[in-house]
Amino acid sequence: MPPPVTHRQLRLDADLPLDCGQLLPRPVIAYETLGTLNHARSNAVLVCHALTGDQYVASTHPITGKPGWWTRMVGTGKPLDPERHFIICSNVVGGCMGSEGPASPHPDDGRPWGLRFPVITIADMVRAQAALLDGLGIETLLAVVGGSMGGMQALQWAASFPDRVRSVVAIAAAARHSAQNIAFHEVGRQAIMADPKWMGGAYPVGSGPANGLAVARMAAHITYLSEAGLTAKFGRRLQDRSGKSFGFDADFQVESYLRHQGMSFVDRFDANSYLYITRAMDYFDLADPFEGLLAPVFAKGKARFCIVSFDSDWLYPTVESRRIVQALVAAGRHVSFVELSSPFGHDAFLLDPPGLNGVVDGFLKAVEQGG
Amino acid sequence: MPPPVTHRQLRLDADLPLDCGQLLPRPVIAYETLGTLNHARSNAVLVCHALTGDQYVASTHPITGKPGWWTRMVGTGKPLDPERHFIICSNVVGGCMGSEGPASPHPDDGRPWGLRFPVITIADMVRAQAALLDGLGIETLLAVVGGSMGGMQALQWAASFPDRVRSVVAIAAAARHSAQNIAFHEVGRQAIMADPKWMGGAYPVGSGPANGLAVARMAAHITYLSEAGLTAKFGRRLQDRSGKSFGFDADFQVESYLRHQGMSFVDRFDANSYLYITRAMDYFDLADPFEGLLAPVFAKGKARFCIVSFDSDWLYPTVESRRIVQALVAAGRHVSFVELSSPFGHDAFLLDPPGLNGVVDGFLKAVEQGG
Numbered sequence: 001m002p003p004p005v006t007h008r009q010l011r012l013d014a015d016l017p018l019d020c021g022q023l024l025p026r027p028v029i030a031y032e033t034l035g036t037l038n039h040a041r042s043n044a045v046l047v048c049h050a051l052t053g054d055q056y057v058a059s060t061h062p063i064t065g066k067p068g069w070w071t072r073m074v075g076t077g078k079p080l081d082p083e084r085h086f087i088i089c090s091n092v093v094g095g096c097m098g099s100e101g102p103a104s105p106h107p108d109d110g111r112p113w114g115l116r117f118p119v120i121t122i123a124d125m126v127r128a129q130a131a132l133l134d135g136l137g138i139e140t141l142l143a144v145v146g147g148s149m150g151g152m153q154a155l156q157w158a159a160s161f162p163d164r165v166r167s168v169v170a171i172a173a174a175a176r177h178s179a180q181n182i183a184f185h186e187v188g189r190q191a192i193m194a195d196p197k198w199m200g201g202a203y204p205v206g207s208g209p210a211n212g213l214a215v216a217r218m219a220a221h222i223t224y225l226s227e228a229g230l231t232a233k234f235g236r237r238l239q240d241r242s243g244k245s246f247g248f249d250a251d252f253q254v255e256s257y258l259r260h261q262g263m264s265f266v267d268r269f270d271a272n273s274y275l276y277i278t279r280a281m282d283y284f285d286l287a288d289p290f291e292g293l294l295a296p297v298f299a300k301g302k303a304r305f306c307i308v309s310f311d312s313d314w315l316y317p318t319v320e321s322r323r324i325v326q327a328l329v330a331a332g333r334h335v336s337f338v339e340l341s342s343p344f345g346h347d348a349f350l351l352d353p354p355g356l357n358g359v360v361d362g363f364l365k366a367v368e369q370g371g
Numbered sequence: 372m373p374p375p376v377t378h379r380q381l382r383l384d385a386d387l388p389l390d391c392g393q394l395l396p397r398p399v400i401a402y403e404t405l406g407t408l409n410h411a412r413s414n415a416v417l418v419c420h421a422l423t424g425d426q427y428v429a430s431t432h433p434i435t436g437k438p439g440w441w442t443r444m445v446g447t448g449k450p451l452d453p454e455r456h457f458i459i460c461s462n463v464v465g466g467c468m469g470s471e472g473p474a475s476p477h478p479d480d481g482r483p484w485g486l487r488f489p490v491i492t493i494a495d496m497v498r499a500q501a502a503l504l505d506g507l508g509i510e511t512l513l514a515v516v517g518g519s520m521g522g523m524q525a526l527q528w529a530a531s532f533p534d535r536v537r538s539v540v541a542i543a544a545a546a547r548h549s550a551q552n553i554a555f556h557e558v559g560r561q562a563i564m565a566d567p568k569w570m571g572g573a574y575p576v577g578s579g580p581a582n583g584l585a586v587a588r589m590a591a592h593i594t595y596l597s598e599a600g601l602t603a604k605f606g607r608r609l610q611d612r613s614g615k616s617f618g619f620d621a622d623f624q625v626e627s628y629l630r631h632q633g634m635s636f637v638d639r640f641d642a643n644s645y646l647y648i649t650r651a652m653d654y655f656d657l658a659d660p661f662e663g664l665l666a667p668v669f670a671k672g673k674a675r676f677c678i679v680s681f682d683s684d685w686l687y688p689t690v691e692s693r694r695i696v697q698a699l700v701a702a703g704r705h706v707s708f709v710e711l712s713s714p715f716g717h718d719a720f721l722l723d724p725p726g727l728n729g730v731v732d733g734f735l736k737a738v739e740q741g742g
Contacts (some may be wrong), residue, residue: 193619
C-alpha cells in the first residue's frame with residue numbers, strides 16, 4: 001500500500017531575497033510530504049529534485065499518471081521511510097509544477113512572468129526551501145538528499161545553512177558545472193529560443209515552443225545515458241525489421257526512443273522554466289565565493305556527508321565527486337564516498353537502486369543513531 | 372608558396388546507381404586536385420572529407436576565406452605532397468559545395484531537389500568518387516585517406532573497390548555508427564526539421580532553416596571536442612569579467628564560442644545536405660552484408676591499412692578502431708594501428724598533426740616503396 005501523501009502549496013510570509021539582488025514577492029512553494037513529524041521535530045528529510053523533476057517524489061504524477069520519480073528510494077521499507085521519516089519534497093522556485101516560476105501569474109498583471117521572472121540560482125532554490133521549512137516549523141533537517149541538481153542543492157544546503165542540516169546525501173552530482181555541462185545546456189536553450197513560438201518568452205500558456213523544447217530534451221537526454229547503455233538497449237536495431245526506409249523517418253529504435261522522450265516532455269514542462277533552471281545549474285559553482293577553493297565552503301556546521309557517484313556517468317563523472325570528497329576531508333568533515341558501478345550513466349541515480357539503496361540506508365541509520 | 376590547385380566540376384558520363392535502388396541522373400561532382408599524375412598513373416591519392424568538409428582540402432575556402440581544411444596534412448613537404456602525389460579531393464554526392472546534392476537544380480524543373488533527392492549512403496559517395504576517377508583516367512589509387520566520415524569512406528573503398536586501392540588510411544573513424552552517434556545526429560536533424568523555415572525541405576535557396584541548422588551544429592560541435600579540452604580552453608570563464616548578467620545572454624565564454632560555431636556554419640552549409648549526410652553516416656555499418664561480421668568485409672584485395680585513433684575522441688573512440696584492426700588482422704591484412712594521445716577529442720585529426728603526420732608519412736612512404 002503506498003504511503004499517504006499530502007500535497008500543499010504555501011505562499012511564503014516574506015519576499016524571497018535572490019542572488020541577483022532582486023526580491024521575489026512572497027512566492028508560492030508547492031510541496032509533497034510523507035510520514036509524520038515527530039515530537040522532537042528531528043526526523044525531517046528534505047528530498048531535492050533534479051532539473052526536470054518535481055515534488056511528486058513518491059506519488060502519482062498528475063500529468064503523466066506515472067509513479068513518483070523516486071519510489072525506489074522513498075516508501076515503506078525504503079531508505080527514506082515514511083514510517084520513520086517526515087519526508088518533504090518541494091518544487092524548486094523557477095519550476096512549473098506549482099512553485100513560483102516564469103509560468104506563474106505576475107502579481108502586477110496576472111499574466112505569466114515569462115522573462116520578467118528573475119534569474120535564480122541553486123542557492124535561491126535552497127533559500128526558498130529553508131523558508132518553506134520555517135513555515136512548516138522545522139528548524140533542523142535529519143538529512144537533505146538529492147541526485148543530480150538535487151545533489152547540488154543538498155551540497156548548497158551545507159554551505160548556506162550549515163547549522164540546519166545533520167547530514168547531506170549528494171548523488172551523481174558536482175560542486176560546479178563544467179564547460180561541457182554548460183555547452184549542452186546552451187544547446188538546449190538555443191533550441192528553445194530559436195523556436196518562433198517562444199516569442200521572446202512571452203508565449204501564451206499552453207502554446208509554448210514545443211518543438212524547441214523537445215529538441216532541448218533530446219540533446220539533454222543523451223547526456224543522461226551511457227554510450228554502453230545505449231548500445232545495450234538499442235544498438236543499431238531498426239524499427240522495421242524489413243529494412244531501412246531510405247528517408248528521414250525514425251528508422252532506428254534509438255531515434256524513435258529519443259523522439260518520444262522529446263515529445264512527451266513538452267506535455268509536462270514549461271519551456272521558460274527549462275531556461276531558468278538550466279541557467280541556475282550553469283551558474284552553480286560552490287567555490288565561487290572562495291576564489292575556486294572548495295574546502296572553505298564546508299568549514300562550518302557538523303553535518304555528515306554521503307557522496308555517491310556512478311562509474312558510467314559522464315555528465316557528472318566520479319572525478320567531480322572525488323573533488324568534493326577531497327574538500328570535505330580537507331575541511332575536517334566526516335564523509336562516506338562510494339562509486340557505484342552501473343550501466344545506466346547519469347540516470348543511474350533514478351534507475352539503479354540496489355547498490356544505492358544499501359548505501360543511503362546504512363548512512364542514514366548511522367546518522368539517526370548519532371554514530 | 373602554396374601548391375597550385377585546380378578546381379573543376381565533372382558531370383558523370385552515366386547515371387549513378389544508389390544503394391536505395393534509384394539512379395541519380397548523371398550527377399555533377401566538384402573536386403580539387405594538386406600535383407601531377409605521373410606517367411605510370413601510380414601516384415594518385417584520394418582525400419575524403421568529413422561531414423561538414425568539402426573539396427577545399429588545401430586551398431582557400433571560397434565562402435569563409437579560410438585556408439583549406441587539411442593544409443597541415445596536404446602541401447609541399449607534408450605527408451600528402453603535391454611534389455610527389457596527385458591529390459584529389461571531391462565534394463561528396465549529397466554535399467553542397469558543387470557536387471550534386473539536395474540544393475542542386477532538379478533536372479526536371481530546375482528547382483532545388485530538396486527532399487526529392489534520394490537518400491544516399493557512404494557507399495554511394497564512394498561509387499561517385501570511383502566514377503570521378505574513371506573520368507580522370509585513374510584506375511588505381513596509391514592511397515585513399517580520410518578522417519571521421521572521410522575515414523569511413525576510405526574503409527568503404529576497401530570494401531567496394533578492393534582492387535583499386537593500394538592503401539587505406541582511416542583516422543578517427545569507425546566501421547559503423549553507434550546508437551549514441553545516431554542519437555546525436557537525430558537531435559541535429561530534429562532541430563533542422565523543427566525550424567518552420569525548413570518547409571518540409573522545400574525552402575528557397577538562401578533562406579533556409581538557419582536557426583535549426585545552427586542548433587544542430589552546436590550540438591554536434593560539442594561531440595567533436597573533449598571534456599578536458601573544453602575545460603582547458605574555456606573552463607567556467609565569463610565573457611565579462613565584472614560578473615554574471617543574470618540573464619540569458621552568453622555569459623560564459625563557452626556559450627559565446629558555441630553560438631559563433633553555429634552562426635558561422637549556416638553561411639557555408641545547406642541544411643538539407645546536413646540531413647542527407649548525417650543520414651548516410653547513421654546508415655553506415657560495413658558489417659551489414661555479413662550479418663555483423665567485419666573480417667569478411669576485408670577479405671578481398673591487397674591494400675595495406677593504417678588505422679589511427681585519438682585517446683580523447685569519444686565520438687569514435689579507440690575501441691572502434693581496435694574492432695577494425697581485429698577484423699583486418701583476422702582477414703589476413705597488413706595493418707598499422709596507432710592510438711595517438713591528444714587533448715583535442717575527435718577534432719584532433721584536423722588539429723593535432725605532429726604525431727599524426729609522422730605516422731601517415733611513414734606509412735605512405737613504405738607503401739610507395741612497395742614495402
